[in-house]
Amino acid sequence: xxxxxxxxxxxxxxxxxxxxxxxxxxxxxxxxxxxxxxxxxxxxxxxxxxxxxxxxxxxxxxxxxxxxxxxxxxxxxxxxxxxxxxxxxxxxxxxxxxxxxxxxxxxxxxxxxxxxxxxxxxxxxxxxxxxxxxxxxxxxxxxxxxxxxxxxxxxxxxxxxxxxxxxxxxxxxxxxxxxxxxxxxxxxxxxxxxxxxxxxxxxxxxxxxxxxxxxxxxxxxxxxxxxxxxxxxxxxxxxxxxxxxxxxxxxxxxxxxxxxxxxxxxxxxxxxxxxxxxxxxxxxxxxxxxxxxxxxxxxxxxxxxxxxxxxxxxxxxxxxxxxxxxxxxxxxxxxxxxxxxxxxxxxxxxxxxxxxxxxxxxxxxxxxxxxxxxxxxxxxxxxxxxxxxxxxxxxxxxxxxxxxxxxxx
Amino acid sequence: xxxxxxxxxxxxxxxxxxxxxxxxxxxxxxxxxxxxxxxxxxxxxxxxxxxxxxxxxxxxxxxxxxxxxxxxxxxxxxxxxxxxxxxxxxxxxxxxxxxxxxxxxxxxxxxxxxxxxxxxxxxxxxxxxxxxxxxxxxxxxxxxxxxxxxxxxxxxxxxxxxxxxxxxxxxxxxxxxxxxxxxxxxxxxxxxxxxxxxxxxxxxxxxxxxxxxxxxxxxxxxxxxxxxxxxxxxxxxxxxxxxxxxxxxxxxxxxxxxxxxxxxxxxxxxxxxxxxxxxxxxxxxxxxxxxxxxxx
Numbered sequence: 001x002x003x004x005x006x007x008x009x010x011x012x013x014x015x016x017x018x019x020x021x022x023x024x025x026x027x028x029x030x031x032x033x034x035x036x037x038x039x040x041x042x043x044x045x046x047x048x049x050x051x052x053x054x055x056x057x058x059x060x061x062x063x064x065x066x067x068x069x070x071x072x073x074x075x076x077x078x079x080x081x082x083x084x085x086x087x088x089x090x091x092x093x094x095x096x097x098x099x100x101x102x103x104x105x106x107x108x109x110x111x112x113x114x115x116x117x118x119x120x121x122x123x124x125x126x127x128x129x130x131x132x133x134x135x136x137x138x139x140x141x142x143x144x145x146x147x148x149x150x151x152x153x154x155x156x157x158x159x160x161x162x163x164x165x166x167x168x169x170x171x172x173x174x175x176x177x178x179x180x181x182x183x184x185x186x187x188x189x190x191x192x193x194x195x196x197x198x199x200x201x202x203x204x205x206x207x208x209x210x211x212x213x214x215x216x217x218x219x220x221x222x223x224x225x226x227x228x229x230x231x232x233x234x235x236x237x238x239x240x241x242x243x244x245x246x247x248x249x250x251x252x253x254x255x256x257x258x259x260x261x262x263x264x265x266x267x268x269x270x271x272x273x274x275x276x277x278x279x280x281x282x283x284x285x286x287x288x289x290x291x292x293x294x295x296x297x298x299x300x301x302x303x304x305x306x307x308x309x310x311x312x313x314x315x316x317x318x319x320x321x322x323x324x325x326x327x328x329x330x331x332x333x334x335x336x337x338x339x340x341x342x343x344x345x346x347x348x349x350x351x352x353x354x355x356x357x358x359x360x361x362x363x364x365x366x367x368x369x370x371x372x373x374x375x376x377x378x379x380x381x382x383x384x385x386x387x388x389x390x391x392x393x394x395x396x397x398x399x400x401x402x403x404x405x406x407x408x409x
Numbered sequence: 410x411x412x413x414x415x416x417x418x419x420x421x422x423x424x425x426x427x428x429x430x431x432x433x434x435x436x437x438x439x440x441x442x443x444x445x446x447x448x449x450x451x452x453x454x455x456x457x458x459x460x461x462x463x464x465x466x467x468x469x470x471x472x473x474x475x476x477x478x479x480x481x482x483x484x485x486x487x488x489x490x491x492x493x494x495x496x497x498x499x500x501x502x503x504x505x506x507x508x509x510x511x512x513x514x515x516x517x518x519x520x521x522x523x524x525x526x527x528x529x530x531x532x533x534x535x536x537x538x539x540x541x542x543x544x545x546x547x548x549x550x551x552x553x554x555x556x557x558x559x560x561x562x563x564x565x566x567x568x569x570x571x572x573x574x575x576x577x578x579x580x581x582x583x584x585x586x587x588x589x590x591x592x593x594x595x596x597x598x599x600x601x602x603x604x605x606x607x608x609x610x611x612x613x614x615x616x617x618x619x620x621x622x623x624x625x626x627x628x629x630x631x632x633x634x635x636x637x638x639x640x641x642x643x644x645x646x647x648x649x650x651x652x653x654x655x656x657x658x659x660x661x662x663x664x665x666x667x668x669x670x671x672x673x674x675x676x677x678x679x680x681x682x683x684x685x686x687x688x689x690x691x692x693x694x695x696x697x698x699x700x701x702x703x704x705x
Contacts, residue, residue, distance in 0.1 A: 041522075041523055041526055042531070042629070042630050043631055046630075047531050047532055047533075050530075050531060177676070204675055204676075205675070205676055206675065207678070209631075210635060210679070211632065211635060211636065212422055212625075214418045214422070214667070215418070215666065215667050215668075215675060215678060216675050218414045218415060218671070221410075221411075221551075222410065222411060234533060235533035235627050235632075238533060238535070239625070239627060245543075246543070246544065246552075246553040247551055248544065248551055268533060271534065272533055272534075273535075275543070
């Protein structure tokens with residue numbers, strides 16, 4: 001009996017070993033699984049998640065048409081991060097331990113990125129941050145995490161320069177109560193103090209789930225600032241804009257409205273803000289007038305063909321995330337984590353938005369593509385598509401104040 | 410001027426808190442359960458109003474009652490299919506497994522949010538305004554024309570609910586069932602029908618609020634979540650089951666939040682209600698207008 005028990009156990013172990021070998025063999029010959037985490041349901045930004053998904057799928061299809069990664073098809077294993085750090089963390093855990101993904105990408109909310117990179121670090125899995133802007137992500141200094149996306153310091157420096165060139169005296173910023181919002185507002189204050197110390201700057205955090213911002217707007221009526229800056233994402237940003245407009249605070253003859261959250265390239269922007277969006281100044285990571293590498297043109301065409309509308313920045317950022325991973329794996333000749341990470345560290349790759357390299361300087365620039373291109377444009381007409389909005393600050397140049405259209409003109 | 414602005418804005422917000430809370434408190438009064446899907450009735454009202462107007466071109470003055478009808482139908486179906494099995498077969502109200510109501514309505518809330526997210530999509534929709542007047546100047550106070558109109562309609566409906574409860578036979582039947590379900594049934598009132606009617610009315614009121622606010626809040630799948638939380642605070646603050654309490658507490662909360670956000674900190678705006686709630690529960694656990702205890 002004793003022997004039979006041991007025989008049974010041995011057989012079970014042998015079976016398990018065979019099964020594992022079989023799985024490993026299947027993974028080597030089957031598709032390359034890349035984990036993709038983004039918001040597919042509230043309270044996360046499903047609007048952003050939908051765009052990230054579209055960008056990833058276009059990149060996946062383009063890669064597969066060209067032979068995939070190391071001759072194997074690319075498979076995206078998608079999980080819903082719901083904009084909740086705990087969901088993002090468990091999604092990353094599941095992707096790595098159950099699905100056996102070789103890398104993770106797609107996340108677009110900083111709070112979730114901060115949770116997911118802990119898992120990526122623990123399992124030593126390459127992680128490409130698609131749209132988490134918070135500097136705290138970079139400051140962790142994790143070798144597994146790469147940032148071809150925009151970052152708060154970049155936006156804050158750019159916006160501080162624009163505000164300094166606008167020659168204004170007072171700026172009030174409304175920021176959402178997230179790592180992204182608070183981080184960016186604080187940095188904007190810091191860089192504004194350096195570039196234009198005479199500007200009176202203050203910021204207020206607003207709950208992104210709130211539907212009424214009147215108590216924050218009303219005090220500005222008596223003493224309107226020269227500029228109101230928005231650092232909230234939709235739908236809260238739309239509600240804030242409508243209430244600022246309703247109360248005659250901004251945009252108005254005395255107060256500019258300046259958005260740092262990229263609202264204008266959301267497909268639902270004009271349906272939700274109407275007149276409140278006219279004369280909005282917009283920090284932009286994508287504008288059709290920007291020069292773009294051939295890969296960017298191809299992704300743009302594929303998106304327009306598939307969805308019948310203009311692409312926005314998230315499409316390109318998501319596509320770049322996947323293209324980078326594929327390129328690193330192809331160059332490394334393996335999907336194993338360490339060679340892929342080392343390849344990414346030294347990579348020089350022309351993606352959809354420019355030639356991407358990663359800095360090894362610690363702090364906000366760690367494994368960050370520092371030269372993310374940006375412009376500033378102004379929506380001069382209600383319902384105006386981004387492609388027709390005039391640039392008031394071209395990529396790599398300063399703001400031209402003469403091009404600005406005064407609210408009320 | 411700021412004080413006046415804050416008072417007017419707070420009262421306007423309070424009207425909608427009250428409108429939402431009345432439906433919730435009516436359900437509690439009749440069924441002794443908390444409907445965790447109440448915010449989603451509001452969301453359905455906002456979508457109905459917006460999509461009928463923008464996608465089908467129905468005039469806004471027809472889409473508003475349509476939103477009420479859809480909300481009422483949803484409330485009625487919820488009571489008939491999800492709530493009724495919870496107490497069917499029990500002769501004593503005390504045996505009702507109301508803990509199941511929490512789970513069922515919470516599940517319904519998640520279902521509706523995700524259903525709308527998948528079927529209609531994640532993008533927010535802004536509803537059309539009832540009147541095309543962007544800004545109305547009332548002395549130093551500026552208000553959006555739609556917001557004023559919506560507030561006026563909200564006040565009218567709240568007054569209508571009071572009149573219904575006080576002066577109609579049906580209203581007295583609702584009060585009778587709220588006071589003593591068994592006693593009411595012995596007097597010939599059908600508690601099941603009253604429960605279904607109250608659930609329908611509650612759904613209709615929430616959808617009405619959602620429709621009225623659709624141009625301000627921009628309908629999205631989770632638009633009702635935050636508003637529902639405020640409604641729970643208002644209901645407990647006013648006294649669970651008290652319609653008058655819900656109105657007074659709604660207006661009070663609206664004004665308190667408005668002033669607190671400016672003179673204390675906007676960051677704590679949503680905690681003021683909870684702090685007031687804790688204080689009320691400490692010193693008057695039954696709420697402002699609630700009864701100390703109910704026993705039969």
